[in-house]
């Protein structure tokens with residue numbers, strides 16, 4: 001679990017690798033490395049003014065070089081360095097389970113069928129860092145409804161890709177793969193939940209979960225599964241990777257951002273916005289209080 005800012009992190013990493021003598025040179029190299037090639041532009045993406053935040057957007061190079069994507073490695077810089085190990089074409093997304101119309105989509109058909117709009121969301125990682133990301137995507141609800149969920153569809157399970165070329169999937173990351181996540185159906189249908197296919201108006205970089213990922217901005221970042229290949233609607237609460245890891249004590253199924261409930265190993269009261277020096281207060285539901293009715297009657301202190 002890495003909770004230092006990127007600049008420090010890069011410097012420390014090179015220090016460890018090369019020793020003090022090479023540090024100055026290495027940090028220059030690290031800065032040069034911390035740039036991401038730009039991908040192809042997405043056509044016709046317009047900002048949705050209803051879903052934006054009046055805060056500085058995290059620069060593209062930070063969003064694309066400071067990542068959690070354990071299939072591509074566990075250090076923050078690994079996913080960008082290993083991005084080419086993920087192949088995003090051909091790509092299919094299978095929708096199965098409690099739906100009237102199951103379907104195996106080709107990703108390009110999804111892109112054509114569901115036009116993306118820009119939504120600027122806060123992203124709060126359980127590790128207590130955060131960003132502001134201009135995602136390009138469409139409501140998860142629109143996608144799910146197209147498959148006509150049955151009355152038994154109480155939950156939605158998401159599965160990320162596993163490709164043998166991805167260096168992290170061989171076991172040393174400490175969590176089982178494929179990466180599995182899930183939502184309750186009413187959470188999945190909430191207008192804030194989106195499937196993202198881009199950021200900053202460009203095709204999603206591989207390290208951010210290309211070609212399609214979940215974004216659930218009121219929950220800790222680990223709920224937002226990347227590089228999705230399968231979506232299953234089901235009656236029972238799905239197993240998730242992180243709750244398998246520790247029985248759910250640290251990384252539970254709900255994982256709503258909550259400054260009042262500490263992680264067993266650290267406080268969640270504050271967070272470090274990538275690029276800032278001082279920490280800021282974490283907001284209930286990451287500032288998306290409109291989701292509160294989803295949890296009416298639940299004691300949120302008991303559901304990590």
Ligand SMILES: Nc1nc2c(c(=O)[nH]1)N[C@H]1C(S)=C(S)[C@@H](COP(=O)(O)O)O[C@H]1N2
Pocket residue numbers: 063066067068069070071123124125126160161179207208209220221222223224225226227
């Ligand atoms: N498949 C997969 N999805 C994942 C992860 C992962 O390791 N594998 N990490 C999660 C975590 S912990 C966070 S904080 C976000 C980070 O998204 P970003 O790297 O685009 O900022 O992705 C989430 N989705």
Ligand SMILES: [Mo]
Pocket residue numbers: 068124125126127220221222
């Ligand atoms: Mo995270």
